[in-house]
Amino acid sequence: xxxxxxxxxxxxxxxxxxxxxxxxxxxxxxxxxxxxxxxxxxxxxxxxxxxxxxxxxxxxxxxxxxxxxxxxxxxxxxxxxxxxxxxxxxxxxxxxxxxxxxxxxxxxxxxxxxxxxxxxxxxxxxxxxxxxxxxxxxxxxxxxxxxxxxxxxxxxxxxxxxxxxxxxxxxxxxxxxxxxxxxxxxxxxxxxxxxxxxxxxxxxxxxxxxxxxxxxxxxxxxxxxxxxxxxxxxxxxxxxxxxxxxxxxxxxxxxxxxxxxxxxxxxxxxxxxxxxxxxxxxxxxxxxxxxxxxxxxxxxxxxxxxxxxxxxxxxxxxxxxxxxxxxxxxxxxxxxxxxxxxxxxxxxxxxxxxxxxxxxxxx
Amino acid sequence: xxxxxxxxxxxxxxxxxxxxxxxxxxxxxxxxxxxxxxxxxxxxxxxxxxxxxxxxxxxxxxxxxxxxxxxxxxxxxxxxxxxxxxxxxxxxxxxxxxxxxxxxxxxxxxxxxxxxxxxxxxxxxxxxxxxxxxxxxxxxxxxxxxxxxxxxxxxxxxxxxxxxxxxxxxxxxxxxxxxxxxxxxxxxxxxxxxxxxxxxxxxxxxxxxxxxxxxxxxxxxxxxxxxxxxxxxxxxxxxxxxxxxxxxxxxxxxxxxxxxxxxxxxxxxxxxxx
Numbered sequence: 001x002x003x004x005x006x007x008x009x010x011x012x013x014x015x016x017x018x019x020x021x022x023x024x025x026x027x028x029x030x031x032x033x034x035x036x037x038x039x040x041x042x043x044x045x046x047x048x049x050x051x052x053x054x055x056x057x058x059x060x061x062x063x064x065x066x067x068x069x070x071x072x073x074x075x076x077x078x079x080x081x082x083x084x085x086x087x088x089x090x091x092x093x094x095x096x097x098x099x100x101x102x103x104x105x106x107x108x109x110x111x112x113x114x115x116x117x118x119x120x121x122x123x124x125x126x127x128x129x130x131x132x133x134x135x136x137x138x139x140x141x142x143x144x145x146x147x148x149x150x151x152x153x154x155x156x157x158x159x160x161x162x163x164x165x166x167x168x169x170x171x172x173x174x175x176x177x178x179x180x181x182x183x184x185x186x187x188x189x190x191x192x193x194x195x196x197x198x199x200x201x202x203x204x205x206x207x208x209x210x211x212x213x214x215x216x217x218x219x220x221x222x223x224x225x226x227x228x229x230x231x232x233x234x235x236x237x238x239x240x241x242x243x244x245x246x247x248x249x250x251x252x253x254x255x256x257x258x259x260x261x262x263x264x265x266x267x268x269x270x271x272x273x274x275x276x277x278x279x280x281x282x283x284x285x286x287x288x289x290x291x292x293x294x295x296x297x298x299x300x301x302x303x304x305x306x307x308x309x310x311x312x313x314x315x316x317x318x319x320x321x322x323x324x325x326x327x328x329x330x331x332x333x334x335x336x337x338x339x340x341x342x343x344x345x346x347x348x349x350x351x352x353x354x355x356x357x358x359x360x361x362x363x
Numbered sequence: 364x365x366x367x368x369x370x371x372x373x374x375x376x377x378x379x380x381x382x383x384x385x386x387x388x389x390x391x392x393x394x395x396x397x398x399x400x401x402x403x404x405x406x407x408x409x410x411x412x413x414x415x416x417x418x419x420x421x422x423x424x425x426x427x428x429x430x431x432x433x434x435x436x437x438x439x440x441x442x443x444x445x446x447x448x449x450x451x452x453x454x455x456x457x458x459x460x461x462x463x464x465x466x467x468x469x470x471x472x473x474x475x476x477x478x479x480x481x482x483x484x485x486x487x488x489x490x491x492x493x494x495x496x497x498x499x500x501x502x503x504x505x506x507x508x509x510x511x512x513x514x515x516x517x518x519x520x521x522x523x524x525x526x527x528x529x530x531x532x533x534x535x536x537x538x539x540x541x542x543x544x545x546x547x548x549x550x551x552x553x554x555x556x557x558x559x560x561x562x563x564x565x566x567x568x569x570x571x572x573x574x575x576x577x578x579x580x581x582x583x584x585x586x587x588x589x590x591x592x593x594x595x596x597x598x599x600x601x602x603x604x605x606x607x608x609x610x611x612x613x614x615x616x617x618x619x620x621x622x623x624x625x626x627x628x629x630x631x632x633x634x635x636x637x
Contacts (some may be wrong), residue, residue, distance in 0.1 A: 152390055160531060162480055169529070176533035269600030271534060287522075292601045300522050 001337060004062055004136065004161055005094045006069045006086060007047075007054030010108050013085035020077045023048040032129045038072060043133040045140060046127040047101075048152045049118045053110055055096065058135050062090050064264075091334070096327040098139065102147030104156060111156035111312045116147045119350045135337070139330070142345060146326045153322065154357040155315040159308030163191075163301045166308070167275045170296060171199070171243050174271050184241040185224075186234050187248035188216040191277050195245055196224060208241070210234020212248065239263050243273045246282035253284040262288050277301070365419065368412035369432070372464050375405035375440065380463045383455030387530060395452040402443055402459070409436045431469035433493060434619070435462035435499030445504065449540070453530050457507040487562035493553035499615050501548035502587075505541050506612035512537040516602050538601055541608055542594065549587055556580055579618040581617045586611040 008018065023031040025044060032046050035055060043058040053073075056327055059065035074082050083342040089097045097106070100324075102119045104111040126132050132140070151157045158164035168178075175181055181204050185192045188211045198209050210229035211217030217228035229237060238244060238260070246253060255274070264272075274295040276283045281297050288295040332348045382398035385391075413432060439462045446452060499531045515531045531537070559580070564570045571577060590607045593599040 065605070153393075155390075155526065158526065170519070170524075172533060173515070173528055174534050176536040265598055269598045271601070291603060294519060296522065304522070304524065 001058060001062065002062060002090065002091050003040075003056075003094050003139065003334065004059050004090055005054050005056045006065065006073075006352045007098055008054035008082070008085040008087065009054070009106065011222050012087060012153060014081075015084055016076060017080055017082070018050070018053065020054040021048070021073060022050060023053065027059065028125055028213060029129055032126060033132055034135040035069075035072060036129070036131045038068040039070050044131045045123055045136055047119060047122040049115065052101070052106075054101075056094070056136065056139070062088060087332060092327060092331045095139070095330050095334070098143045099146045099327055099330075100320075101321045102143040103150040103323055104147070105150075105316065105319055105323065110309070110316065111151070111158075112161065113151075113157060116151075117145065119147065120144055135334075138333075138345065142326070142330055146323060149326075150319045150322050151156045154317045154318045156312055159311055160306075161305060161312070162300070163277070163305055164195045166301050167195055167245075168198050168304050169295065170204055170294075171275075172202070173272055174273050174294060176240060177200045178204045180205055181242040182240060183243045183245065184229075184234060184237055185209045185220065185247070186231075186254070186282065187211055187246060188213070188220045189247040189277075192245050192247040193220055193223065193279070195275065196220075197245065199245075200224065205245070208234075208237065210237065213254060217259045235259075239266055239273070241272075242270065243275065246274060246276045246281050247278045249278070250282060251280060253280075255283045255287060257284055257286040257290065260293060261290055264290065264292070275301070323349070365412050367421060368408050368415065369486045372405045372409035372412060373470060374458065375401045375408065376435075376459070376463050376466060379405060379455075380459040383452075383459045387453055387456035395455070398455055398459075399443075399446065399452070402439065402455075404482050406436065406440050406443060409439070409628065428469050428532060430496065430619070431472065431548040432464050433496045434499060434503075435465040437493075437496050438462040438465070438503050441497075441500050442504055450533055451533075451540075451611070454508060458504055459505055462558050487495040487558065487565065491555055491562050494551045494558060498548045498550075498552035498555055498566045499619060502552075502608075502612050502615050503543035505608050506546065508537055508541050509612075510610050512541060512605050513602065513609075517606075534601065538605070541605060545587060545608060545611075549591075552584060553586065556584060576598070576618065576622045579614070579622045583611065583614045583618050586614050587592075 002223055003020070008021070012017070028046065028048065031048075032044070035044050035046060037040070040061075041057045041059050045056045047054045047056065047120040047195050055069055055073075057065060057069075059068075065290075070082065070086065073086070094331065098119075100106045102116055104113070104115050119140070123132070123144075127137070146194065160169045171178060172180070178199065179202075179207075183196065183199050183204050183206065185196050188209060196209075200207055206226060207224040208226050209217045210220040210231055210233060211220070211229045214228060214230065217230075221228035238255075244255075246255070262270070269292060273292070273294045274283045274287065274293070276295060279298060283295050285295070285297075287293055329345065329348045333343070333345050336343060336348075379398045379401040382401065386394040386398060409432070413436060416429065416432075438458070442455070442458045442462075446455060497591045511531055512534065513529065515534055515537060518528050519534065530539075559577075560570045563572065563577075586607065590604060590611060593607060594604055
């Protein structure tokens with residue numbers, strides 16, 4: 001009996017191949033059903049995200065599993081042979097692989113959070129379909145624990161990794177809870193829509209849109225469920241809004257220091273946050289000098305994202321160390337389990353390799 | 364017994380402060396749990412030592428050791444309550460050094476001669492002093508939170524956020540907390556001032572005698588009145604009002620400690636009791 005994983009990911013396969021093997025939504029239970037029927041596999045979890053498709057299984061032999069799974073996967077991608085894109089890991093390497101995946105070490109953006117819930121959902125779906133047993137239950141629950149542990153004990157997931165999430169996290173650093181905050185989008189670009197949507201997912205009170213071309217504003221405002229403002233109304237509305245997302249194509253700054261300074265007393269000193277993603281900039285840099293007003297332009301955001309990603313990659317080694325330690329623990333548990341012993345994982349956590357100098361007894 | 368209790372409390376405050384500081388720079392939740400547990404234990408022991416002192420010294424608060432001890436237990440206990448209810452464990456790193464520093468000073472003041480002030484009307488004194496220190500303690504916590512605010516504001520303004528930015532509460536939360544702390548402190552500060560006057564009227568026959576201590580207590584009070592004025596009328600928020608609150612606490616410390624060397628009436632802390 002061995003523990004195996006067969007699959008492909010963003011490093012081994014291009015998107016044209018990955019998209020054919022993406023089992024999302026309705027396709028997942030169906031795929032789980034058909035993979036369960038394959039001979040030689042006794043427990044199965046199917047992990048499918050936009051960056052990877054992997055089948056974790058308990059099988060008699062690696063060869064048997066490859067022989068059963070390769071044609072099964074190939075059937076979804078009749079035109080392209082999958083052989084060169086597929087990887088297969090066995091036992092300890094399979095354990096290490098899932099732990100790395102759950103930790104976000106195998107992700108395109110290192111340390112991203114989403115993969116952990118994707119692993120969890122894949123496991124829950126498999127469990128619901130009745131295709132997991134004791135081994136994969138322990139294995140997947142352990143991987144979720146390792147993923148969480150890596151995130152709390154290392155800086156692998158700290159700091160936003162995209163301009164949008166960085167803008168949101170700076171807004172949270174200024175305002176705290178965003179639920180009572182009003183957002184206004186000045187201009188109606190795609191990028192503004194994206195960040196507006198991210199703010200909305202943090203339950204901001206409202207997202208209003210103001211634009212020089214009413215047609216574009218209306219389309220975007222409809223998307224956020226509010227009426228569109230004219231550009232002039234938008235400028236007036238700054239008095240009430242808390243977060244202003246600027247993306248107009250104006251050749252000169254449309255927001256100046258004098259303008260904001262004169263409106264701050266009417267805002268009763270409440271903080272004001274400008275996210276200026278327009279080039280050329282919409283907000284004059286001097287606006288940032290006003291007390292309680294913060295202006296972050298696209299370069300500021302991008303620089304910080306770059307720094308965060310660099311900081312994350314510095315944490316990779318610490319994260320890998322945790323993964324290795326936990327893999328080793330699990331390997332010992334697995335060996336004992338296969339031999340018929342039934343201890344909890346904690347039993348193996350205690351067995352740390354002792355340093356040479358501290359060996360007891362006389363020798 | 365009182366000494367043993369005090370020493371153990373002092374030691375535990377030290378460990379708790381150290382753990383709070385470590386917690387700020389690492390991400391280990393266990394550190395914060397230990398810091399809180401030890402703080403609770405330290406406060407209990409400290410309270411017992413104060414109780415023992417109350418009995419042995421007949422509620423006499425008028426010396427360095429007792430006032431420092433009182434000051435710090437108020438800071439520690441009020442912070443403990445705030446940390447428990449607001450769940451902002453990172454603030455421990457900013458607040459805890461304050462009672463620890465006060466107690467360190469108390470530690471070196473231990474051999475102070477116990478000067479007993481006139482025993483009449485001691486009840487007023489026994490109320491006046493703790494009320495003042497409750498106010499001072501809240502203002503001290505506001506000072507510590509103010510430091511956290513300035514660090515957070517600086518990092519966001521200079522666009523150079525470090526890990527710390529993600530550990531500290533948001534600017535709005537910190538600003539509101541400072542305001543609420545000062546608002547809460549203002550009540551005992553005002554009441555304490557009036558009670559002090561009543562006590563003075565009974566002990567010295569005069570409600571107000573423009574003694575330096577009284578003058579500075581009034582200045583302290585006025586600084587915080589100015590804080591509210593700037594906030595309510597001028598609509599100031601954030602960095603500038605935080606500066607006012609920091610300045611306010613410096614004045615508090617001067618009123619508490621510095622003035623004693625100039626005050627003929629309240630000079631008991633400097634050894635010249637009347």
